[in-house]
Amino acid sequence: MENKKVLSMIQPSGLPTLGNYLGALKNWSNVAAEYDCAFAVADLHAITVRQDPQKFKKQIFDMYSLLLALGLKPEKNIIFVQSQVPTHAQLAWILDCYTQFGEMSRMTQFKDKSKAHPENINVGLFAYPALMAADILLYQADYVPVGADQKQHLEITRDIAERFNGLYGDTFTVPEPLIVETGARIMSLQDPTKKMSKSDPNPKGYISIFDGKDIIAKRIKSAVTDSEACVRFAEGKDGVNNLMSIYSCCTGKTNEEIEAEFAGQGYGIFKQAVADAVIEELGPLQDEFARITADRAYVEDCMKQGADTAYRISSRTLAKVMKKVGYYQFKK
Ligand code: ATP
Ligand code: LTN
Numbered sequence: 001m002e003n004k005k006v007l008s009m010i011q012p013s014g015l016p017t018l019g020n021y022l023g024a025l026k027n028w029s030n031v032a033a034e035y036d037c038a039f040a041v042a043d044l045h046a047i048t049v050r051q052d053p054q055k056f057k058k059q060i061f062d063m064y065s066l067l068l069a070l071g072l073k074p075e076k077n078i079i080f081v082q083s084q085v086p087t088h089a090q091l092a093w094i095l096d097c098y099t100q101f102g103e104m105s106r107m108t109q110f111k112d113k114s115k116a117h118p119e120n121i122n123v124g125l126f127a128y129p130a131l132m133a134a135d136i137l138l139y140q141a142d143y144v145p146v147g148a149d150q151k152q153h154l155e156i157t158r159d160i161a162e163r164f165n166g167l168y169g170d171t172f173t174v175p176e177p178l179i180v181e182t183g184a185r186i187m188s189l190q191d192p193t194k195k196m197s198k199s200d201p202n203p204k205g206y207i208s209i210f211d212g213k214d215i216i217a218k219r220i221k222s223a224v225t226d227s228e229a230c231v232r233f234a235e236g237k238d239g240v241n242n243l244m245s246i247y248s249c250c251t252g253k254t255n256e257e258i259e260a261e262f263a264g265q266g267y268g269i270f271k272q273a274v275a276d277a278v279i280e281e282l283g284p285l286q287d288e289f290a291r292i293t294a295d296r297a298y299v300e301d302c303m304k305q306g307a308d309t310a311y312r313i314s315s316r317t318l319a320k321v322m323k324k325v326g327y328y329q330f331k332k
Contacts, residue, residue: 006035006178007141009042009082009132012056012063013049015208018278019186019196021285022249023147029071031145031178038078038139038310039067044088045132048125049117062289065299066209069289078313080306082135087314091134092127094321095160098167099130103159107152116199133157138314140173148185149195151177168324172317186246189223192238210286213279220275231262231270240267243274250277 008028010020028039041063046056060081067079082088104110107129114121124131132153136144137160144154154177161172186196188205196206207219225239233241233255244258253261262270292299323329 003036004142005037005140005173006031006143006145007038007040007136007139008145009040009045009135010063011042011046012059013046013051014059014198015210016063016066017186017196017198018207018209018246018282020198021209021282022186022246024145025066025070026249027145028067032072032077035143036077037072038080038141039072040079040135040306040310041067041081042132042135043081043083045082045128048122048128049113050120061299062293064303065293066289068292068299068302069285071288074302074306078139078306078309079302080310081303084303084307085310085314087138087311087318088131088134091138091314091318091321092131094325095130095133095137095164096127098164099127099133099156099160103156104129107156109149109153129153129156130160133160136175137161137172138317139310140317141175142173143178144175145178148179151179164321171320171324186249187238187242189219189239189242192224192242207278209282210289211282216278216282217272217275220271220278223271225267229266231265231267232259243271247274247277250274250281 008024008031010016010024016025028037031037032039041060043056043060046059051059064079064081068074072079104126110126110128113125117125133156136154136157144157146154154175158174161174165171165174188194188196188200189207190202190205194200194205198206198208200206204219204222207216211219220243223239223243225243226237228237231240231244233244244255247253247258248255262273319329
């Protein structure tokens with residue numbers, strides 16, 4: 001039997017955070033060991049928010065290089081940049097015409113992002129989930145690893161696929177979410193009731209994957225905690241809970257083990273240990289990233305090869321869809 005297929009993507013919309021890493025990216029290499037995978041940089045999605053052209057180009061290159069630095073193997077997985085594979089925009093347009101205005105209007109990300117950028121509520125932002133559906137359905141993915149924030153987009157993808165299959169007969173695999181283990185939702189260091197986000201205007205709230213040792217230590221030291229001075233996981237202790245989650249994700253220790261380790265000690269010692277664990281976690285990744293980005297030709301080679309393979313595979317699905325809709329195709 002064929003292996004199950006997995007696809008996931010990440011937007012190159014800024015510096016990836018420790019939250020992106022512990023909540024999503026770190027898990028991708030585990031998934032890659034088990035399934036046939038495609039991973040991509042979702043740069044078409046990223047222009048739903050205005051990007052500075054020079055910075056954007058670098059962010060795309062860096063995000064792609066980061067995927068390689070995670071240990072994802074271009075000879076085993078398909079690793080590509082979305083805008084370099086034209087089938088995505090083509091299928092997205094077709095799927096737009098099989099998606100209702102009403103169902104799209106219920107997407108909470110659209111509502112949140114319209115509020116955050118009232119000056120640029122563009123049609124692309126609204127149609128974003130149909131492009132994401134195209135990304136997934138083109139590769140007939142069985143599973144899509146996503147964070148909880150993307151679950152609604154996956155549900156609409158399933159609805160679109162089932163609708164199309166219902167009208168034209170089996171065309172698309174209906175994908176299932178692969179939700180990342182619990183405990184991986186990392187919160188802002190300054191307001192631990194909000195998720196850590198790369199678009200947080202206060203840089204003290206997040207740690208970027210590329211931050212150096214000193215910055216990491218500084219950010220963790222100034223993280224919000226409470227006045228109890230006791231390291232335990234409990235309701236109302238959001239700041240400490242968050243630091244414990246970070247420590248747990250980096251070391252693999254359980255909350256009970258962490259509580260025992262720091263029993264009778266203050267937050268100073270605990271924070272130092274969390275900072276050391278994060279530095280140890282990110283250090284090798286940063287070294288690998290530096291090594292890979294130094295060889296631009298290698299990165300571009302991987303990009304080209306990834307785009308070719310992605311185009312070849314996705315073209316089969318697109319041709320099938322166009323035939324079913326009734327587009328005029330030449331006999332071979
Ligand atoms: P933005 O801040 O620009 O809205 P983001 O930081 O939320 O972006 P995305 O690019 O939308 O990041 O998300 C990439 C992946 O990282 C998604 O799978 C998402 O679920 C996951 N993710 C994002 N933030 C966190 C977080 N704080 N904790 C755990 N996972 C996260
Ligand atoms: N919307 C996602 C990125 C994304 C994606 C996808 C994820 C674009 N296309 C396909 C999974 C599958 C995000 O912002 N995290």
